[in-house]
Amino acid sequence: MTPEHTASEMHPSRWGDPAAATALPEATRGLVELALGVRDTPAASAVTLPAPSIDAAILDDFRRLLGDEHVLTEDDVRRLRTRGKSTPDLLKQRIGDLSDAPDAVVRPGSHDDVQAVIELAVRHHVALVPFGGGTSVTGGLVARREGFAGVLSLDLVRMKAAREVDTVSMTAVLEPGLRGPEAEALLAEHGLMLGHYPQSFQFASIGGFAATRSSGQSSAGYGRFDSMVVGLTVATPQGTLELGSAPANAAGPDLRELVLGSEGAFGVITAVKVRVKKVPAEKVYEAWQFASFAEGSDAMRHLAQNGLLPTVLRLSDENETAINLSSQDNVGGESVGGCLMIVGHEGASIAGRRALVTEALTSLGGTPAGEERGRAWAEGRFHAPYLRDSMLDVGVLVETLETATFWSNRDRLYTAVRDALSESLGEKSLVLCHISHVYETGCSLYFTVAAPQADDPLAQWDLAKQKASQAMIDAGATITHHHAVGTDHKPWLAQEIGPVGVSILRSVKAGLDPSGVLNPGVLIP
């Protein structure tokens, strides 16, 4: 049951499926012109890759192991494995900087293949960068080259099976190369689903979801990806690690939680046993309006703390609400004011729960704003990254970052990060925020910024990102709620977990990967 790899490749300097890309909607373009000014950027030019910097004899060893057709050095293939999809990644591709390209791409077909690739990489001291969907936004695909005989992209594209589908335990074993829709399609054959829908869903992979602790838009109902994982198979330089003897146990530290979020630095995840759900018979998405971000998010807190969470629960702040409403042609320009909340209910029979949530939201100051806006959100839920490309095309810097904290620290964190971004990006910038993941004890905050591009937009964003990141740590929050550490977040991870925490990561790394070939430079400060 291994499907062919049919998912489309992404454009190297843009998001997603080129056929799905759209020009900037007129309403948004008008807003952009008004607020930010427009500066058309040159179309991406054909860029030349640095020549592969690895001994041919080494590649021959990998060819003997995997077969010639699974060791690729073509420019197109290497370009598509260069960095991820953060705005800086796209900007670098646009200006022809492909200095982080891997020397070659290797495609193992099985756990044993991965194990053998790792052993060969250790022998030749070649760096390995595990590659799933290529959607990292934190520099997770940019390995350190210095000191290594070369850098190989370890593309998991051939590992796309769903195995051991267990409708009694409601679990399934998924291979790491499965992209979101591919995994859902295989599970749907059994009437099952995962329910993990990050914005990168259409391209990101099962292995990547686990390695980065991804969280999706239905996390209120189905949980973070890490909470869906009950077992893991990992190939490491020390051999195979198999974890997951029970849903939960007390057999020492939970080593699954050490692999989750390890970004390929400890080992390569070759199988993920996940908790699955029945495909819901009913789905409804509806909008609610609240007078303010504080009032709306207090209502979210009430739901989370009283066992009333719907499947989807999101709240835009005043700025994001204004932009969203003005940019969605299918909704029209009508403004509801205040803050828009999206509430989604999915399940076998949702009426009872929906009634309870409706009653609670009403009592907490919410006003129903219709299913039409809810549907519009659901239909456009994976589209924002395309919009970023269109904005970059017209000279607007667009990027996102996110954090999380406990409820009582929400306002302090919100203000600190918003102000850091606004101050750094200037008065012509827009800073939008939403809450898309809630817990009994706290919530995430997801910021989107738009600003006129400076002459050096990379430096412009780097400074803003530094200021915002430091604001998060200074506010006692996390450097990332659901986008991992990569290379970009390392200085702040070091502050977040402190020197003893960093020493633990280093001990584990030194024990599992003493020669350091696994994604060097990523995760560990």
Add this chain to the structure above:
Amino acid sequence: MTPEHTASEMHPSRWGDPAAATALPEATRGLVELALGVRDTPAASAVTLPAPSIDAAILDDFRRLLGDEHVLTEDDVRRLRTRGKSTPDLLKQRIGDLSDAPDAVVRPGSHDDVQAVIELAVRHHVALVPFGGGTSVTGGLVARREGFAGVLSLDLVRMKAAREVDTVSMTAVLEPGLRGPEAEALLAEHGLMLGHYPQSFQFASIGGFAATRSSGQSSAGYGRFDSMVVGLTVATPQGTLELGSAPANAAGPDLRELVLGSEGAFGVITAVKVRVKKVPAEKVYEAWQFASFAEGSDAMRHLAQNGLLPTVLRLSDENETAINLSSQDNVGGESVGGCLMIVGHEGASIAGRRALVTEALTSLGGTPAGEERGRAWAEGRFHAPYLRDSMLDVGVLVETLETATFWSNRDRLYTAVRDALSESLGEKSLVLCHISHVYETGCSLYFTVAAPQADDPLAQWDLAKQKASQAMIDAGATITHHHAVGTDHKPWLAQEIGPVGVSILRSVKAGLDPSGVLNPGVLIP
């Protein structure tokens, strides 16, 4: 708000508060006589401790650090810090074997004290055994003495504050020495509770709950203790580790999950930030009858997989159902047959949820068996360990062990462990089982055995435990769902997580505690 340490000490060779102990109920005694025969064991004799084996000069250093009154060498104090409360622990105390007694007991009063005690222990190469409630049943308090200048019990009894009670985030910071009822009393001042009720609740401590990944009788509603933890402060030989910047995040591996279950081998937990709940306004416990263990547990699975879990959910197998009903005088000897399920609902308003659960259980073959039996369970929920003492007194070997697995493996595991115990303990033994913790993907299995004591009951149990443990691992299950590894489970932990998993634990240990003074011999195979 640090309460005095008023909780009673336990008898060294018996469970709990001597005032609460009771003789064997007549009905049970009749059963015991009939099934097992009775062999009165001699009353515990006054046993002599080995003399402290540590240099006086070393103890003087600890006295200078903590004050004379917090470094104790009296026999009574040392005896009460010797081992835990497994049946082998009690049997050893009964025969006067106190060879595992610590040389002295040190009582730090703060995180900084603990940090300083660790530094002093490293300097003098003295082993430290963190001590909370002393309720380990897996040998977690038995440190290796060889190679060390002495063994100190690090008693956390002075650290009993509840701090930073946050009714917005619904979190509180609890110190590790708080016993279950003490923590609940401090939280109750704010209308809050933890909701963690293991059978050891009355004596076990917050630090121990975290260090052993405890799970309580209300886990269906409130979760395992590890799932309640959102932050940890840990004193290690490398310095202080502070974790918990958000309810959840993607900032690398979740290091909290490495501390949880680490049993003092990586560091000493000095504060636990927990998620708290409002004290429920309503509570009801009721009994249900099912025709068989399989039918009852299928019903539990249905509840877990359909978002219908009550607060308490337990199911006894046919054997345990028969014994429980016959031994509870307040219920009378009337047998309902089949399998008894206890369902507890707690909350602000439970009628709606209770109706849904009642409807589901009825449709799945359940028959209501009354609130009286439910109340009887709730009233006797912490009493079983006292009963064990009474059984040991009359020559019956009583012990428990537990495991967990995925639902589709439930029957295989149940049969394998039951048969291993029955075969090892002989035809006069009784093997009872219940499910007390359920997940969407699986459940725990908790076994209680009773058998006539052989001439060497320690060897008798050791063999049975080995057979049952190997049966768990051979069935692909975990060696423990909620009682940690200690020294007893190490050989099977090694099989469960494999050599790569063991190497990770060793790497972390070597990095955090290179001189190995923290609970040596515990946890790490």
